[in-house]
Amino acid sequence: MNMGMKGIGVRRLALALSGICVFIAIGAVPVYAANISFTFSGTVSDVHGGVFTSGGTGTNGFGSALPLSGAFSFNPATSDVLPGDPTWGLYPNAIQNMTVQVGNYTATFAPPPGSSVMQVVNNGLGNTFKVTLNGLTGNPVNGLSPAIFEIELINPSGSAFANDHLPTTPPSLSSFSSNQWRLVFSGVGNRVQGALTSLVPLPAAVWLFGAGLIALIGLGSRGLVTRKES
Structure with missing residues (x-):
């Protein structure tokens, strides 16, 4: 086989690989095969029980007006355990991971042993979106351990x-x-809560990073063709 034929063969391989990359980048997105991530932010409005500390910044107890931030990822292919009810979707253990920060305090979630449930209600009484996570990991605050984190949105x-x-x-x-969001600690009535100010998808920069990798693959293929033909 002469060098011209080799160049054509390598060029065809590069085009085939490029087609596969495009299929992965574009064709796979609508089926949501990968986990989906939402980021959120908010503020503290109320602190109850033993986790309250006047002027607290989080690790030493919570005061009011502290900022909240965090993110969680979930599997959109999780099955609804109430398939016979078209008005109430109940999705256990859809959450794959979560990090939440209130002031300078951070708690995390990961299954197992943690468990979660996502609920979507759409009926004549209104809409509800609720995320509940049990089994958080984090340092104790005033001797109390993090236990539950919730986000609840209601639209009558x-x-x-x-x-x-x-x-x-x-x-x-x-x-x-x-x-409303709530970070609940062990015991009775120990919690910090407030309202969300944002709930958005994972930053677009992450998707751009993936697109950049695909572009690099394409550039590498063209370089291979050039070297083969020279």
Whole structure:
């Protein structure tokens, strides 16, 4: 086989690899095969029980007006355990991981042993989006350990959702008349809570990073063709 034929063969291989990359980058996205991540932020409005410390910044107890930030990832292919009810979706253990920070305090979640449930309600009484995570990991605050984290959005008008499926894009906070988060500690009545100010997808920079990798693969293929033909 002469060098011209080798060049054509390598060029065809490069085109085939490029086609596979495009299929992965574009064709696979609509089926949501990978986990989906939402980031969130908010503020503290109330602190109850033994985790309250006047002027606390988090690790030494919580005061009011501290910032909240965090992110969680979930599997959008998780099955609804109530398939016969088209108005209430109940998705156990959909959450794959979560990190939440209040002030300078951080708690994390990962299964197992932690468990989770995501709920999407779409009925005549309105819409609810609720995320509940049990089994957090984090340092004790005033001797109390983190136990539960919740996000709950409520819209009595019932216009936020079209069905009871897990949302693949974050629900718009402006569509809900009430939104609240809670970080609950061990014991009774020990919690810090407030309202969300944002609930958004994973930053676009992460997707751009993936696209950059695909571009590098394409550049490498073209370089291989050039070297083979020279």
